[in-house]
Amino acid sequence: MLEIQDVHKRYLKTPALNGVSLHVPQGQVVGLLGLNGAGKTTLLKIVAGLLLPDRGEVRFLGAPPRRQRGKIVYLPEQNPWPESATPARVAALLAGADPGFDRARFQTLVEFLEVPARSFGQMSKGQRARANLALALARQAPLYLLDEPLAGIDLISRDRILGALVREWREDATLILSTHEIGEAEALFDRAVFLRDGRVVKDAPVEALREEGKSVVEVFKEVLA
Amino acid sequence: MKLRIDPEAGPIFEQIVTGVKAAIARGALRPGEKLPSARALAEELRVNPNTVIRAFTELEREGITETRRGLGTFVREDVDQKALKRELLAAAARRYLEAARALGLGREEAARMLWEVEADAGDPGRA
Numbered sequence: 001m002l003e004i005q006d007v008h009k010r011y012l013k014t015p016a017l018n019g020v021s022l023h024v025p026q027g028q029v030v031g032l033l034g035l036n037g038a039g040k041t042t043l044l045k046i047v048a049g050l051l052l053p054d055r056g057e058v059r060f061l062g063a064p065p066r067r068q069r070g071k072i073v074y075l076p077e078q079n080p081w082p083e084s085a086t087p088a089r090v091a092a093l094l095a096g097a098d099p100g101f102d103r104a105r106f107q108t109l110v111e112f113l114e115v116p117a118r119s120f121g122q123m124s125k126g127q128r129a130r131a132n133l134a135l136a137l138a139r140q141a142p143l144y145l146l147d148e149p150l151a152g153i154d155l156i157s158r159d160r161i162l163g164a165l166v167r168e169w170r171e172d173a174t175l176i177l178s179t180h181e182i183g184e185a186e187a188l189f190d191r192a193v194f195l196r197d198g199r200v201v202k203d204a205p206v207e208a209l210r211e212e213g214k215s216v217v218e219v220f221k222e223v224l225a
Numbered sequence: 226m227k228l229r230i231d232p233e234a235g236p237i238f239e240q241i242v243t244g245v246k247a248a249i250a251r252g253a254l255r256p257g258e259k260l261p262s263a264r265a266l267a268e269e270l271r272v273n274p275n276t277v278i279r280a281f282t283e284l285e286r287e288g289i290t291e292t293r294r295g296l297g298t299f300v301r302e303d304v305d306q307k308a309l310k311r312e313l314l315a316a317a318a319r320r321y322l323e324a325a326r327a328l329g330l331g332r333e334e335a336a337r338m339l340w341e342v343e344a345d346a347g348d349p350g351r352a
Contacts, residue, residue: 011232050327074327082342093338097331139329 001026002047002143002174007056009042009198016042018198019056024174026142029188031206032178033220034195040178041077043195044145047176048074060143068143070098075136077148079128083121087131091138098139106138109168113160126157133161137168146177150185162188186216194223226254226261230270237272241280243313246289249300250310260290260298 002024009017017039024030032040045051047058049065049072060068081090087110095101109115113130120128133149150158162184169175179185186192186206194202202223209219228244230237248254260266263281267274281298284290289309290298325335 014232048327050324069326072327073329080324080328082338085338085341089341093334094329097334098329101329 001061002176003057003059004043004047005057005059007043007046007053007058009039009046009051009053015198017046017053020195020198020200021056022193022200022203024176024191026174027172029169029175029190030177031182031185031189031192031216032176032195033180033182033192033216033224034178035180035224038195039198040180040195041147042198044074044147044176044178047143048072048145050074070100071141072143072145073136073139073141074145075132075147075149077151079120079132081120081132084119086117086119087115087135088117090135094135094139100140102138102140105140105168106134109134109137109164112167113164124154126153129153130157130160133164137164140170142173144173144175146175148178148180150179150181158184182216182220189216192216192219194220196224228266228270230272237270238276238280238283241266241270241272241277242283242287243316245280245284246309247313249289249304250306250313252306254300256300256302256304256306258300259296260300262297 002022004020004022004024007017007020008015020039020043032043034040042051046053047060047065049069058065060072065072091101091103091106095103113134115131115134116123116127118127120131123131129149133146136144136146149161153161165175165177165188177185177188189206191203191205192209193200202219204219206216209216214222226245226248228241228248230240234240245254245260249256254260260281261269263277264274267277270277281290281292285292285298289301289304291301292298321339322332322335325338330338
């Protein structure tokens, strides 16, 4: 269970989050949707324990994120690894640090995602995104936070990433995936949370949207237009 | 003295305090040198003058600067540049470790990664 309670955060005078509350049961796949600047990245950073909220509280499995480090896999939008490092090198470092890192799973993911055996600096944007997803999903954890894993990459990489998420997903893990390009991603989500100007403007199970005869894309346009 | 404010990097007065300390640590601001006035700095950084005044108060409290009545704020002659350097490095190291931990690395691995980045930056073969 992830509990986000009335979280506020401002940068300079600009509010980034204006009282966000979410209760995410374990195993739910949440699409965090909104335009650029809606507060998606700030919220993920707070849940990852990288930023502290100005007000409000986050608890994952009963404790603040900073005390649950090994249980939270966070993938930032920009490649966080040195340009000179290869994914295999990073995998070796992660395996040394995180007992949940599964080398066999990493190999499977590398093959499925066609991660090249090159340094990050010599990869295309799509290749980097695929490599980072392989590294993230190779870690066995109860919570994954993926910030815009589909942004600005080629269509083939997109398909591969979505494929890996569907194929390799463990039912008991929670996922929060932020995106502003939803399209194909909606097949993945159990729940869609729409963020605008740092507030949750709609929060609904994807099934309920379907029953209303709406797709996530349609609601996206309706809520955020 | 050049200061940069990053809207995402936490409280502004802290960034000004750190910026002044960094300028002293690297010798851009020397012991005995005058700081810009709070108003001038506030204009330059486009922040509230009270924020700069708060930062200056903190610097004075920490024994880094002193106010000379009618003359302005000066870096103290007895400021310990080496201690400031150590303090800033320790803070940067803590931030790096924090980021590395969020990505799943421990202390050991974070240190190794740091060595590799360092080696990378020094390699003339890279563009």
